Amino acid sequence: MKLNVHERGSGDRVALLVHGGHSLGGLALALAVDRLRPGRVVYSDPGFSLRNVPAAATAAMREMVGSSTVEGIRARNPRWSEEDVAAEAAGFGLFDVAFLDGVAEFDGAYLPERAGVPSLVQLADPSLCVDAEGAALLRERGFEVRVVPGTGHCIHRDDLEGFLRSLEGWV
Structure with missing residues (x-):
């Protein structure tokens, strides 16, 4: 695992381990999150429901x-x-x-049964792999779900500012 360190401001420091996964990497992360036990997880337009x-x-x-x-x-x-x-x-x-x-x-038809750790799901508009029904189920299962308007599957490349805004108050 590669560790990236970013410092903001001054004063006491808090370490936060955040794992992130995009597309099928998000699917792999969801299958491993219980073993990894990160502090938080970000799934970016994850490949959960491939039937879509x-x-x-x-x-x-x-x-x-x-x-x-x-x-x-x-x-x-x-x-x-x-x-x-x-x-x-x-x-x-x-x-x-x-x-x-x-x-x-x-x-x-895979969707994670529970978040396990605090988990953000960023969705494209529209998402390739998570439809409105899937997003509602994820919310019911404890996931924070945020749609980044006007983006395709590669949210971070289609609208970097929107991608970062969707992380505000969460990471």
Whole structure:
């Protein structure tokens, strides 16, 4: 685990361990949170309910990962910084598309039964993997759910300021 330290202000210091997971990383984090036992968790448009993903999306993802160029990523995501475009291209270069076969076998109706630790779920508008019914269930199960208006699945890249605002008062 990589530890990032950020200091704000002066005076006494408090250490807060926050784990975060985006997309399928959020799903993996939800499955491990009881063993990790962080102080807080942030799930950013987590891949909880994969049944909500259109059937053709997996084939489209394979195609996108295999054939994307920096120019194509930039054209699909005009609000992204050049650094985000480059990071996405680098990530696609490392992605093992066989992973998608394993995802296809996972329970598509998964939603965590309980938060376990204080947990924030940031949702895109609309979310790819958590619909309104799923968001309501998460709230009932103890999750704080915040929608970041006008964003797609990569909230932090689509609207960094909105992403950070959604964390206010929480982290």
